[in-house]
Amino acid sequence: MSGSQFESLEKTLEKYIPPDELKDVRRILFGNDTKKFDLPESAVEAASERDFELQGCVFEAGREQLRQPRVIRVGLIQNTIVLPTEAPVIDQITALHKRVGEMVEVAAMCGVNIVCFQEAWTMPFAFCTREKAPWTEFAESAEEGPTTRFCQELAKKYNMVVVSTILERDEVHGDTLWNTAVVISNSGVVLGKTRKNHIPRVGDFNESTYYMEGNTGHRVFQTQFGKIAVNICYGRHHPLNWFMYSMNGAEIIFNPSATVGELSEPMWPIEARNAAIANHCFTCAINRVGTEHFKNEFTSADGKKAHSDFGHFYGSSYVAAPDGSRSPGLSRTRDGLLVAELDLNLNRQVSDKWSFKMTGRYDLYAQELSEAVQHDFKPNLVKE
Amino acid sequence: MSGSQFESLEKTLEKYIPPDELKDVRRILFGNDTKKFDLPESAVEAASERDFELQGCVFEAGREQLRQPRVIRVGLIQNTIVLPTEAPVIDQITALHKRVGEMVEVAAMCGVNIVCFQEAWTMPFAFCTREKAPWTEFAESAEEGPTTRFCQELAKKYNMVVVSTILERDEVHGDTLWNTAVVISNSGVVLGKTRKNHIPRVGDFNESTYYMEGNTGHRVFQTQFGKIAVNICYGRHHPLNWFMYSMNGAEIIFNPSATVGELSEPMWPIEARNAAIANHCFTCAINRVGTEHFKNEFTSADGKKAHSDFGHFYGSSYVAAPDGSRSPGLSRTRDGLLVAELDLNLNRQVSDKWSFKMTGRYDLYAQELSEAVQHDFKPNLVKE
Numbered sequence: 001m002s003g004s005q006f007e008s009l010e011k012t013l014e015k016y017i018p019p020d021e022l023k024d025v026r027r028i029l030f031g032n033d034t035k036k037f038d039l040p041e042s043a044v045e046a047a048s049e050r051d052f053e054l055q056g057c058v059f060e061a062g063r064e065q066l067r068q069p070r071v072i073r074v075g076l077i078q079n080t081i082v083l084p085t086e087a088p089v090i091d092q093i094t095a096l097h098k099r100v101g102e103m104v105e106v107a108a109m110c111g112v113n114i115v116c117f118q119e120a121w122t123m124p125f126a127f128c129t130r131e132k133a134p135w136t137e138f139a140e141s142a143e144e145g146p147t148t149r150f151c152q153e154l155a156k157k158y159n160m161v162v163v164s165t166i167l168e169r170d171e172v173h174g175d176t177l178w179n180t181a182v183v184i185s186n187s188g189v190v191l192g193k194t195r196k197n198h199i200p201r202v203g204d205f206n207e208s209t210y211y212m213e214g215n216t217g218h219r220v221f222q223t224q225f226g227k228i229a230v231n232i233c234y235g236r237h238h239p240l241n242w243f244m245y246s247m248n249g250a251e252i253i254f255n256p257s258a259t260v261g262e263l264s265e266p267m268w269p270i271e272a273r274n275a276a277i278a279n280h281c282f283t284c285a286i287n288r289v290g291t292e293h294f295k296n297e298f299t300s301a302d303g304k305k306a307h308s309d310f311g312h313f314y315g316s317s318y319v320a321a322p323d324g325s326r327s328p329g330l331s332r333t334r335d336g337l338l339v340a341e342l343d344l345n346l347n348r349q350v351s352d353k354w355s356f357k358m359t360g361r362y363d364l365y366a367q368e369l370s371e372a373v374q375h376d377f378k379p380n381l382v383k384e
Numbered sequence: 385m386s387g388s389q390f391e392s393l394e395k396t397l398e399k400y401i402p403p404d405e406l407k408d409v410r411r412i413l414f415g416n417d418t419k420k421f422d423l424p425e426s427a428v429e430a431a432s433e434r435d436f437e438l439q440g441c442v443f444e445a446g447r448e449q450l451r452q453p454r455v456i457r458v459g460l461i462q463n464t465i466v467l468p469t470e471a472p473v474i475d476q477i478t479a480l481h482k483r484v485g486e487m488v489e490v491a492a493m494c495g496v497n498i499v500c501f502q503e504a505w506t507m508p509f510a511f512c513t514r515e516k517a518p519w520t521e522f523a524e525s526a527e528e529g530p531t532t533r534f535c536q537e538l539a540k541k542y543n544m545v546v547v548s549t550i551l552e553r554d555e556v557h558g559d560t561l562w563n564t565a566v567v568i569s570n571s572g573v574v575l576g577k578t579r580k581n582h583i584p585r586v587g588d589f590n591e592s593t594y595y596m597e598g599n600t601g602h603r604v605f606q607t608q609f610g611k612i613a614v615n616i617c618y619g620r621h622h623p624l625n626w627f628m629y630s631m632n633g634a635e636i637i638f639n640p641s642a643t644v645g646e647l648s649e650p651m652w653p654i655e656a657r658n659a660a661i662a663n664h665c666f667t668c669a670i671n672r673v674g675t676e677h678f679k680n681e682f683t684s685a686d687g688k689k690a691h692s693d694f695g696h697f698y699g700s701s702y703v704a705a706p707d708g709s710r711s712p713g714l715s716r717t718r719d720g721l722l723v724a725e726l727d728l729n730l731n732r733q734v735s736d737k738w739s740f741k742m743t744g745r746y747d748l749y750a751q752e753l754s755e756a757v758q759h760d761f762k763p764n765l766v767k768e
Contacts, residue, residue, distance in 0.1 A: 006408040013409070016400045024390040025397070029413070031650035185768050192766045198743045213745065218752065222767045237740050239623035239662050240749045247756045248763040266415035266708040267661050274658035277651055278623050324650040356621050359582045361597065363757045365624045368602065369750040372631045379632040382576040383606045384569050 004261065004291065004312035010328045031325030034059055037341055043109040050102055052079070053336035056110065057327045059282070059319070061343035070344040072225040074252065074282075075112035076317045077103050079335040080290030085124045089137045093122050097150050103337050108158040110339045113186070113225040115154075116163035118288040119233045119256040120179065122147050123167065125288065128204035128310045129298050136210070139169035142182045142193045156188035161223045163230055165256040167211070168193070177211040181230035181256065183221045194219045196232035197241055203263050204300050204310055205234070218244040226251045226344050233257040236271045236285065239278065246279035251344050255285045260311035261332075268316060269329075276320035280351040282342055289315035289335060322350040388645065388675065388696035394712045415709030418443055421725055427493040434486055436463070437720035440494065441711045443666070443703070445727035454728040456609040458636065458666075459496035461487050461505075462701045463719040464674030469508045473521045477506050481534050487721050492542040494723045497570070497609040499538075500547035502672040503617045503640040504563065506531050507551065509672065512588035512694045513682050520594070523553035526566045526577040540572035545607045547614055549640040551595070552577070561595040565614035565640065567605045578603045580616035581625055587647050588684050588694055589618070602628040610635045610728050617641040620655045620669065623662065630663035635728050639669045644695035645716075652700060653713075660704035664735040666726055673699035673719060706734040 006012075017025055026033065037056025047054035061069065082095035100117060107115050119125075123138035140147055151162040161184065168180035179196035195214025199207050218241075220229045229250035235241040236255045245253050255272050272285035290313055297306040316329040319340040330336035351357060371377060390396075401409055410417065421440025431438035445453065466479035484501060491499050503509075507522035524531055535546040545568065552564035563580035579598025583591050602625075604613045613629035613636075620626070620639045629637050639656050656669035674697055681690040700713040703724040714720035735741060755761060 366753040373747045
């Protein structure tokens with residue numbers, strides 16, 4: 001069984017391990033069991049017809065006296081590209097709009113309030129090729145591009161906040177390209193945009209030759225369904241990135257990503273989940289799925305022969321909660337929609353229990369970090 | 385099967401899952417397979433006679449042209465207390481010295497260069513009781529106490545660096561108590577001490593009534609076997625704590641801990657491992673094992689009846705590597721010694737591959753964090 005065919009960790013555990021021991025295995029690996037979300041029959045049927053996986057789960061919180069439960073639903077969408085990468089750019093974009101649009105419709109049937117797509121969802125993840133054409137043609141205006149307009153329609157139609165991470169062309173600032181998440185309010189208004197803060201220089205992720213480190217800091221967006229932030233892809237390896245979104249008040253941090261099995265798969269279940277625990281918030285990690293082929297072969301600076309694919313994007317999108325629990329992962333091989341119902345009251349309840357922020361001593365770190373970035377920084381090293 | 389009897393996640397997976405699928409399960413859960421360490425027969429026999437688990441594994445690195453491999457061995461020791469908690473203080477300490485001493489002897493047979501014991505290893509974890517007597521009598525001078533002298537003897541005898549985390553009595557500063565790791569060079573000299581930076585206020589971990597937040601910053605100790613730091617227990621929930629040790633050059637960060645199943649077990653495999661990944665270093669998480677009973681009953685502020693035990697310390701000590709791989713965990717129920725051979729060259733190799741430090745944008749965070757700790761901080765919040 002090869003890595004790209006193995007469908008799901010959770011399903012394999014359930015298949016083989018006897019129930020009494022599975023209970024302990026699941027507790028240690030996944031934390032408190034989440035409840036199953038009662039998916040509407042119509043949604044289950046539609047997902048089946050449209051050939052994508054549909055999963056749902058519920059994260060509950062304790063009842064409080066002074067606050068009502070703050071129950072909202074997020075939808076995480078992972079998908080393969082639809083057309084071959086050599087199809088005309090406009091056809092590829094249109095096909096992805098159509099595919100994701102029909103998945104959003106199912107999210108709406110499930111009562112989803114905030115939907116988030118994978119990183120650079122309107123295009124193949126073509127940065128492995130190091131070619132500029134035609135890939136930079138996928139870049140659009142964050143405020144007025146066709147993809148933002150498409151998402152505005154979805155938002156209005158379904159009364160849903162949409163988080164759409166695209167390649168942005170910034171004509172006002174010298175045609176700079178950015179990797180940008182556009183956050184669209186459920187009213188259909190563009191609430192704002194936030195850019196990828198950390199750009200990889202690893203493997204075939206040659207993104208630093210396409211766009212620059214974001215200059216939008218750590219904005220948090222106040223929506224009708226809670227305060228949300230977007231930590232794009234490689235930013236999930238940087239605990240400070242998650243942390244600073246949280247310091248600005250994020251209750252849910254989305255992590256739209258594109259990453260392949262050989263490089264990062266054992267890190268995937270760790271990083272977003274650690275961020276949920278450390279920052280007393282929910283995190284939603286979304287990875288694309290499938291293997292993308294390109295017309296022109298390219299090398300990967302790994303001593304291997306030229307080839308024409310990026311490796312297997314392993315999906316496995318999941319939601320992690322501040323109490324250390326997590327949802328099941330979506331499939332490693334199929335398109336999927338994960339619906340998670342979250343009671344946002346859980347964040348403050350876990351914070352009051354564990355108090356990581358209160359015990360964080362951030363004044364100490366502000367001081368030490370300010371020293372550490374100086375040219376004449378001397379590490380605090382004790383020698384015999 | 386109750387939580388305190390379930391012996392080991394890894395063993396359960398191996399027992400039930402067929403080899404071809406186990407391969408993928410292990411890869412996703414644990415990263416690249418570590419190699420088995422070839423344990424000396426004499427050590428295996430001694431561990432068996434002395435009734436503790438002995439495991440070993442090897443983390444390899446690639447060969448370089450200009451640097452020799454930097455292969456060293458760490459030993460992680462987890463143990464139950466030896467005598468009942470109502471035994472005379474001096475007898476409890478002496479019995480723990482003897483028990484851990486015989487485990488260190490086996491570590492020496494395995495060629496261990498740096499050994500680390502669990503948090504507050506000379507005493508029961510009595511902070512659940514909220515009583516001061518007799519527990520504060522376990523506090524000792526970090527420089528001249530009997531436990532430090534004992535560890536100096538071990539260090540000289542076995543040419544081994546010893547990391548000994550104790551309750552420290554600081555007579556010079558108003559009889560302040562601290563939770564302190566003493567680092568003893570393989571020469572037998574006390575290299576220095578480093579104190580617990582973050583003190584819990586959670587569950588039965590009433591430690592903030594016994595000792596204060598450490599004032600030794602983020603020291604790193606240059607030993608003959610690499611640069612090491614000690615992040616004590618609750619500090620593992622704080623990504624900034626790991627990070628600042630790493631910024632000061634730590635190649636291995638030890639995390640001597642004491643934590644119980646109901647509270648933290650799903651977080652345990654996540655946090656130290658995330659820290660190894662995020663900081664391009666090795667981390668060693670050590671938890672005590674067993675259930676400790678106390679003479680006087682106490683309540684736990686959880687609405688439940690008074691009781692006399694702290695819950696089950698679940699052991700499960702492990703080593704995590706910067707490439708996302710990890711060792712098997714020691715048992716959840718038995719005393720154990722985990723020997724891990726590390727090629728420290730792996731740290732820089734992974735750093736050169738992934739470049740999290742280089743892409744870290746720490747000047748940005750120094751600025752944002754300095755602002756966030758001001759009284760008049762206004763979160764960066766975007767509203768419609």
